[in-house]
Amino acid sequence: MIDVVTVAELTAHIRQLFEDEPGLRDVWVEGEVSNFRRAASGHCYFTLKDSAAQIACVLWRSHAERQVMLPENGDAVLVHGAVSVYEASGVYQLYADRVRPLGPGDLHLRFEQLKAKLLAEGLFDAARKRPLPAFPRRIGVVTSADAAAFQDVLNVLRRRYPLGEVILSPCGVQGDAAPAQIAAAIERLNAHDACDVILVCRGGGSLEDLWAFNDERVARAIAASRIPIVSGVGHETDVTITDFAADVRAPTPSAGAELLAPDIADLRLGLAGLRARLSAALAAGLAARANRLERERRALRGASPLRLIERYRQRIDDWNAALATRQQQRLALLRERVNGRQAALAAASPAAILARGYALIAHADTGQRITSAHSPAAQPGAPLVISLHDGQRRARLED
Amino acid sequence: MEDVQTLSFEAAYAELAAIVERLDAAELTLEESVALFERGRALAARCQSLLDEAALRVGRLEDNGTVTPLG
Numbered sequence: 001m002i003d004v005v006t007v008a009e010l011t012a013h014i015r016q017l018f019e020d021e022p023g024l025r026d027v028w029v030e031g032e033v034s035n036f037r038r039a040a041s042g043h044c045y046f047t048l049k050d051s052a053a054q055i056a057c058v059l060w061r062s063h064a065e066r067q068v069m070l071p072e073n074g075d076a077v078l079v080h081g082a083v084s085v086y087e088a089s090g091v092y093q094l095y096a097d098r099v100r101p102l103g104p105g106d107l108h109l110r111f112e113q114l115k116a117k118l119l120a121e122g123l124f125d126a127a128r129k130r131p132l133p134a135f136p137r138r139i140g141v142v143t144s145a146d147a148a149a150f151q152d153v154l155n156v157l158r159r160r161y162p163l164g165e166v167i168l169s170p171c172g173v174q175g176d177a178a179p180a181q182i183a184a185a186i187e188r189l190n191a192h193d194a195c196d197v198i199l200v201c202r203g204g205g206s207l208e209d210l211w212a213f214n215d216e217r218v219a220r221a222i223a224a225s226r227i228p229i230v231s232g233v234g235h236e237t238d239v240t241i242t243d244f245a246a247d248v249r250a251p252t253p254s255a256g257a258e259l260l261a262p263d264i265a266d267l268r269l270g271l272a273g274l275r276a277r278l279s280a281a282l283a284a285g286l287a288a289r290a291n292r293l294e295r296e297r298r299a300l301r302g303a304s305p306l307r308l309i310e311r312y313r314q315r316i317d318d319w320n321a322a323l324a325t326r327q328q329q330r331l332a333l334l335r336e337r338v339n340g341r342q343a344a345l346a347a348a349s350p351a352a353i354l355a356r357g358y359a360l361i362a363h364a365d366t367g368q369r370i371t372s373a374h375s376p377a378a379q380p381g382a383p384l385v386i387s388l389h390d391g392q393r394r395a396r397l398e399d
Numbered sequence: 400m401e402d403v404q405t406l407s408f409e410a411a412y413a414e415l416a417a418i419v420e421r422l423d424a425a426e427l428t429l430e431e432s433v434a435l436f437e438r439g440r441a442l443a444a445r446c447q448s449l450l451d452e453a454a455l456r457v458g459r460l461e462d463n464g465t466v467t468p469l470g
Binding site for chain 2: 134135137145154157161164166168169170189191192194264267268271274277278279281282285286
């Protein structure tokens with residue numbers, strides 16, 4: 001008896017064979033894209049081929065939207081997916097969930113081309129770079145609200161700069177729609193004048209994950225921003241067009257957060273320093289005034305008439321002393337001289353002569369001294385007083 | 400002169416730094432320097448309290464320009 005199956009049953013069987021085969025469930029295929037077509041539904045259809053063969057591919061909308069960029073005809077790509085059967089057409093095809101540009105070629109090439117183009121336009125010129133505000137009050141952050149990077153940024157700012165306010169301008173940071181959203185998020189912050197500085201950031205990932213930050217729209221939105229922009233995309237080693245266009249490039253989101261505001265610990269130190277200098281400056285000013293006052297008081301004292309008077313008073317004292325000394329010397333001299341004369345006088349005194357045996361004779365009534373034998377007072381019978389050295393005797397002249 | 404209590408950290412810090420420079424350099428009357436010192440002390444206290452009380456605020460910018468606080 002012949003086993004008859006329907007087409008549907010046969011096809012279902014074939015499909016089951018494909019789906020049970022491990023080597024077809026999780027496969028990377030390398031090839032060149034052709035006949036690329038995106039349907040109105042958002043699903044994409046293309047053919048992957050090499051020089052020897054070709055396979056039909058489907059990229060459902062849900063996967064297509066997660067693609068950094070959709071492939072174009074002629075692109076060499078790596079496609080990941082599972083092979084199965086489309087029963088309605090009786091064809092097997094590759095149900096792709098990821099399409100990656102192949103090798104160092106495409107993405108790097110586009111990166112270099114865009115970089116060269118914007119560089120030539122002067123978009124990256126050092127002269128365009130704006131300084132960051134020293135104390136940003138409001139910090140705009142352009143990233144996804146759910147991103148770990150956003151939490152990293154908040155943690156850094158809570159620890160280092162709680163003085164500020166963070167204004168999240170949310171956007172996707174990955175996939176086809178992200179570049180337009182990032183650009184819009186930057187423009188929104190500018191339009192509402194919502195912050196003093198902007199951090200555009202995203203955590204680390206593959207080149208494809210970061211690709212939105214290599215988009216020309218993002219670069220132009222950064223260049224057009226009135227508000228200075230810091231970029232912090234990926235890890236240290238990742239460099240994006242966004243980094244070149246930004247005013248300051250930070251290696252990571254956290255580093256960007258550190259870079260765009262001072263550390264509160266430094267502010268505390270700076271404040272303590274200013275406080276000390278404030279007190280020292282006042283103290284120094286007061287000390288300088290006290291010094292000046294003392295100097296002037298001294299100068300005033302030097303110029304005072306009192307001082308002149310004191311000087312003269314002293315001089316007068318000096319003179320008085322000199323005068324007294326001189327006087328005493330003179331008195332001593334005189335005293336000596338008087339003593340000498342007294343001695344001479346004493347030697348010449350009549351008493352001394354009388355003591356040697358001489359006598360003085362005077363008329364007793366008139367007191368007239370009789371110094372000659374022929375003195376008229378020496379009449380016979382005249383009363384006389386004879387003075388001897390130890391007393392007087394009376395006598396009468398006989399002849 | 401602006402009321403110290405309404406000044407932002409940035410403004411208070413900048414004015415404080417300027418006052419220290421003036422006190423250091425300028426020939427001032429005693430009254431002027433004492434007044435500057437008093438102002439400087441108030442500014443320093445303002446900065447200190449802003450630093451001590453600071454708590455990061457976080458908000459989300461809406462399309463219409465308003466900011467919604469984020470927990």
